[in-house]
Amino acid sequence: MAQPWKIIDRIETDEGALELRQRGERDFLIMIGNQVLMNSLANRSEVELGRLGCRGLQERERPRVLVGGLGMGCTLRGVLDSLPAAAGIVVAELNPVVLEWCRGPLAELTGNAVADPRVEVRIGDVADLIRRSAAEGGEARFDALVLDLYRGPHAKTDPVGDPLYGSRAIENMRRALRPGGTVAVWGEQYDEGFDRRLQKAGFTVSTTRPGRGGLRHAVFLGQLK
Numbered sequence: 001m002a003q004p005w006k007i008i009d010r011i012e013t014d015e016g017a018l019e020l021r022q023r024g025e026r027d028f029l030i031m032i033g034n035q036v037l038m039n040s041l042a043n044r045s046e047v048e049l050g051r052l053g054c055r056g057l058q059e060r061e062r063p064r065v066l067v068g069g070l071g072m073g074c075t076l077r078g079v080l081d082s083l084p085a086a087a088g089i090v091v092a093e094l095n096p097v098v099l100e101w102c103r104g105p106l107a108e109l110t111g112n113a114v115a116d117p118r119v120e121v122r123i124g125d126v127a128d129l130i131r132r133s134a135a136e137g138g139e140a141r142f143d144a145l146v147l148d149l150y151r152g153p154h155a156k157t158d159p160v161g162d163p164l165y166g167s168r169a170i171e172n173m174r175r176a177l178r179p180g181g182t183v184a185v186w187g188e189q190y191d192e193g194f195d196r197r198l199q200k201a202g203f204t205v206s207t208t209r210p211g212r213g214g215l216r217h218a219v220f221l222g223q224l225k
Contacts, residue, residue, distance in 0.1 A: 011097050020101050037150040043074040045217040048210040050078025053146035053184030067091045068126030068147040073102045073110040075148040089119045092126035127163040134175035144182045152187030153194035170201045187218040198222040
């Protein structure tokens with residue numbers, strides 16, 4: 001018989017209760033309301049997102065990467081494992097309690113990724129950080145933008161005004177990237193509209209669905225031409 005889930009921590013948010021649940025030693029869930037955001041035993045697409053988003057950056061002297069969304073730290077682990085020692089990674093996370101979880105009960109899942117000296121965690125909206133980087137330019141830009149948010153692009157996304165996946169947001173992404181930069185975005189499933197918007201903004205786009213069989217999430221990759 002499966003062990004029951006235990007609520008390790010819980011906070012109220014505008015979208016409902018944000019909970020960390022555990023059963024067994026390494027089996028965790030992050031939930032908001034009745035929706036599962038992360039499952040520690042099903043993180044293949046998140047790790048692959050981080051790895052693919054940083055592909056080719058090993059050869060750069062001091063690559064700079066922005067990760068949007070901390071979650072359980074699985075995407076961050078994929079990013080760290082793909083970058084040299086001189087890299088710098090900024091993680092934007094809305095909820096400070098998620099950072100506490102990654103420093104505490106979730107730390108062993110990722111080898112305590114948030115404690116890596118290359119990592120700086122900023123509490124705030126990743127869309128705001130991208131806009132500031134786009135406006136400042138120069139040293140504020142990134143080699144890669146890796147977005148692992150619990151709502152990816154989908155058919156009902158506002159094609160212009162969505163703060164993360166609309167055409168205005170994609171233009172900010174383009175301006176926030178260094179020449180040849182990459183944007184990598186996690187999605188529950190493939191979205192043709194988002195693919196087209198990336199291409200229209202000047203990205204060469206590919207999509208992969210990591211894993212075999214069962215539910216496979218989408219990873220969108222956009223490379224600046």
